[in-house]
Amino acid sequence: xxxxxxxxxxxxxxxxxxxxxxxxxxxxxxxxxxxxxxxxxxxxxxxxxxxxxxxxxxxxxxxxxxxxxxxxxxxxxxxxxxxxxxxxxxxxxxxxxxxxxxxxxxxxxxxxxxxxxxxxxxxxxxxxxxxxxxxxxxxxxxxxxxxxxxxxxxxxxxxxxxxxxx
Numbered sequence: 001x002x003x004x005x006x007x008x009x010x011x012x013x014x015x016x017x018x019x020x021x022x023x024x025x026x027x028x029x030x031x032x033x034x035x036x037x038x039x040x041x042x043x044x045x046x047x048x049x050x051x052x053x054x055x056x057x058x059x060x061x062x063x064x065x066x067x068x069x070x071x072x073x074x075x076x077x078x079x080x081x082x083x084x085x086x087x088x089x090x091x092x093x094x095x096x097x098x099x100x101x102x103x104x105x106x107x108x109x110x111x112x113x114x115x116x117x118x119x120x121x122x123x124x125x126x127x128x129x130x131x132x133x134x135x136x137x138x139x140x141x142x143x144x145x146x147x148x149x150x151x152x153x154x155x156x157x158x159x160x161x162x163x164x165x166x
Contacts, residue, residue: 004029006083006109011061016069024076030063031083031110062087062114068094078104078165079112085148088115088123098123102164105148106131112148113156122153129160 011030014020036059062084066072072095079085085108086100105112105128113125113136130136131147136159138150150156 004081006031006081007033011063011065011082013061013065014067014070014072016067019071020064020073022074022077025074026078026080027063028078028081030061032059032061033083034059060084060087060110060114063108065089066095066098070095071097072100073097074100075102076165078106080104080107082108083110084108084114085111086113086125088113088117088152095121095123100125101127102160104129104131104163104165105136108148110149111151112136113150113152113154115152115154117153122155125150125154125156126158127160127164128156129162129164130156133161135159135161 006029008029010032012020012027036057060083063079063082064074064086066086067089085105105125112130113123115123130145130150132145134147135142135145136148136150136156137143137145138156142157
């Protein structure tokens, strides 16, 4: 018995040609980090920039793992207390429809959202609350943000300056 914490469960994964609709939903305590198989580590490490996150020797999952050819709609929900809130799989550039607005994406430990795709589709996560009125931290576009980190091709401005759920 331990108090609830990130990694208590793996998260939600969308399958190709699936539809995920969440409204007034709380998603907490998900995500995982595992070691990559040795053969995968070497090739991935060469392609990955040096940083503490993501660690090229690890496989990460998020509370919501968005895959290709899916329709995703999330509104009026809370995505919190996970290692990563939303993760866009490397094949996620073929998403059919994606609408994630008016949510609280807060207190996720490594990132609120992460899109590792260096090319292709940028995902629209505008009009969400990230945990602080200064918005999410992003090294290039919002270095003064004091809440969840956002990594990769993700549009997050404009963002809400107070909870979407109040």
